[in-house]
Amino acid sequence: MSQQRNAPGTDNAESGDYDPTASSMSGSVEDSVMDELLAIRSSIDNFDATLVYLLAERFKATQRVGHLKAVHSLPPSDPGREKAQIERLRRLAHEAHLDPEFAEKFMNFIISEVIRHHQTISATHAETGN
């Protein structure tokens, strides 16, 4: 479980690159515990990169929906769709052993961002016809 660790102020910090060992607890935690923490954090960093790329792809799809709605003058939000999405996500969360309350909060967080995008696309379309 040992991980390579840079001393503070070496390469990573100076070049502005990501330092996977960054921690406010450095020096105050025994090495074996810090090694275990860094091993788990390395997996979390991989999950986070995957999340960012997946969210980017999801927003590409909702941008397409936004343009379709703008061109055909459809409303930015669709309460019937959102209700069905949230119920499905809660069920999937339950199957995945993720807190369904959190899954619902998460979906509402994403949907509110998407509606904001749809409104922007709609306003731009109304102004420019594009």
Add this chain to the structure above:
Amino acid sequence: MSQQRNAPGTDNAESGDYDPTASSMSGSVEDSVMDELLAIRSSIDNFDATLVYLLAERFKATQRVGHLKAVHSLPPSDPGREKAQIERLRRLAHEAHLDPEFAEKFMNFIISEVIRHHQTISATHAETGN
């Protein structure tokens, strides 16, 4: 691009199953537009299932961090780590053509949930020693 669509009140709605065609706009949009919308929504549904399972796995990892922190009496939050995570996520978002502001909001949303979990684990550990 044609999709199977159930009439309202048929199988899906009655059984409580997910209806991928659920929409408050049903009947008020021309068929070709609704078909295109449903095709994109079908991809969004797949992305969402992937997101839920990925988040479930991320929370498994942070639960392990939570237990490690509780056992070794480490603080629930780690501002140095969180700052590095957010900077990295903003950079990855830029590469993935995702709004870095959104990526930062998203990461703060996830981190605040994780800290809440860590506090719960820490309180449970203090009470029971587990």
